[in-house]
Amino acid sequence: MEKEKSPKAKKYLNPYIGGVLLGIVLLAANFVSGRGLGASGAMKSVVVTTVQAVAPKHVENTKFYNEYEEGHSSHPMKSWLVFQVLGVLVGGFLSGTFAGRLKLKVEHSPRITSRRRLIFALLGGILFGFGSQLGRGCTSGSALSGMAVLSLGGFITMAAIFGTAYAFAYFLRKNWIQ
Amino acid sequence: MAPLVTYEVISQNTNLFLAFIIGIGFGWVLESSGFSSSRKLAGVFYGYDAVVLKVFFTAAVTAMIGLLFFSLFGWINLDLVYINPTYLTSAILGGVIMGLGFIMGGFCPGTSFCAASIGKIDAMVFMIGLFLGIFIFAEGYPVWEGIYKANFLGTPKLSESLGLSDGILAFLIIVAAAIMFWIAEWAEKKFPQPEY
Numbered sequence: 620m621e622k623e624k625s626p627k628a629k630k631y632l633n634p635y636i637g638g639v640l641l642g643i644v645l646l647a648a649n650f651v652s653g654r655g656l657g658a659s660g661a662m663k664s665v666v667v668t669t670v671q672a673v674a675p676k677h678v679e680n681t682k683f684y685n686e687y688e689e690g691h692s693s694h695p696m697k698s699w700l701v702f703q704v705l706g707v708l709v710g711g712f713l714s715g716t717f718a719g720r721l722k723l724k725v726e727h728s729p730r731i732t733s734r735r736r737l738i739f740a741l742l743g744g745i746l747f748g749f750g751s752q753l754g755r756g757c758t759s760g761s762a763l764s765g766m767a768v769l770s771l772g773g774f775i776t777m778a779a780i781f782g783t784a785y786a787f788a789y790f791l792r793k794n795w796i797q
Numbered sequence: 798m799a800p801l802v803t804y805e806v807i808s809q810n811t812n813l814f815l816a817f818i819i820g821i822g823f824g825w826v827l828e829s830s831g832f833s834s835s836r837k838l839a840g841v842f843y844g845y846d847a848v849v850l851k852v853f854f855t856a857a858v859t860a861m862i863g864l865l866f867f868s869l870f871g872w873i874n875l876d877l878v879y880i881n882p883t884y885l886t887s888a889i890l891g892g893v894i895m896g897l898g899f900i901m902g903g904f905c906p907g908t909s910f911c912a913a914s915i916g917k918i919d920a921m922v923f924m925i926g927l928f929l930g931i932f933i934f935a936e937g938y939p940v941w942e943g944i945y946k947a948n949f950l951g952t953p954k955l956s957e958s959l960g961l962s963d964g965i966l967a968f969l970i971i972v973a974a975a976i977m978f979w980i981a982e983w984a985e986k987k988f989p990q991p992e993y
């Protein structure tokens with residue numbers, strides 16, 4: 620499968636070094652801002668902002684958005700997580716650029732089609748988006764950041780995410796392994 | 798004394814600017830560790846590539862030890878650091894739904910942003926899914942509000958629930974992580990997949 624890689628693509632970082640660096644970033648977030656990293660919260664800001672722009676009347680009459688506005692005094696896009704996620708896009712892009720990995724493509728196992736990969740990506744995203752709201756945060760905000768501050772909920776969510784993914788891995792093996 | 802923003806060492810706007818800088822570090826580490834590849838991420842669930850487990854737990858342990866030492870040295874007031882609240886029902890159910898999303902979609906939200914930033918179209922589609930999933934949650938909120946708010950336990954730490962000190966729990970987590978890393982290294986040799 621080497622052919623899929625561009626010849627100049629650099630190897631990935633050693634995972635343990637990557638982990639220590641990510642830990643330092645997470646520590647910095649706690650030290651500077653008293654909070655952990657996140658991702659899904661920024662997408663929630665995008666959803667709230669979009670619905671506000673498209674259907675402001677609907678926002679006034681819908682409980683979820685009302686509760687959101689009670690908890691947030693400033694504009695939904697002027698949030699810590701939105702700025703952090705903009706940073707993620709920049710940081711990922713820079714790393715990918717220097718490593719020679721910038722490429723517009725659908726990545727999938729040779730056993731499945733691009734179309735199947737995209738359908739599953741969409742369904743997986745819908746489930747993850749829904750679950751992140753129910754679970755009050757995703758892998759970053761709830762599981763990783765929660766574990767670092769020893770939050771009971773963080774450990775429970777982490778175990779539920781990974782446990783479920785392992786439990787269903789067998790049924791979805793065609794998508795990933797040969 | 799930290800958190801810097803809580804002690805007003807830095808302003809709210811500086812805090813947002815630093816969030817951007819922290820995000821760059823976050824995205825950079827995720828991408829350079831290989832989290833921009835769904836096939837690398839999914840590898841942890843089949844044993845052929847355990848990068849997720851290694852990076853995730855090394856990061857959690859590093860930050861956890863850092864916070865405990867910073868607190869010991871009096872550099873940070875942990876009482877002012879956000880601790881995720883525990884709503885037992887939704888923590889489990891939300892996690893289960895996210896786990897299913899993970900194995901189907903091959904990404905979590907953070908890794909999908911990172912992968913989209915280097916041009917992965919599957920990650921961009923996953924992000925559209927995230928948008929829709931959150932929108933569905935918002936619109937149907939009254940239906941699952943009861944589940945969302947059920948079994949609220951406050952903001953307990955795992956150490957409190959187990960009756961251990963933070964230090965002892967941290968030590969046990971380090972031991973558990975070391976055992977998992979050992980299993981991960983074994984699994985990668987046992988269930989190899991061709992390079993991609």
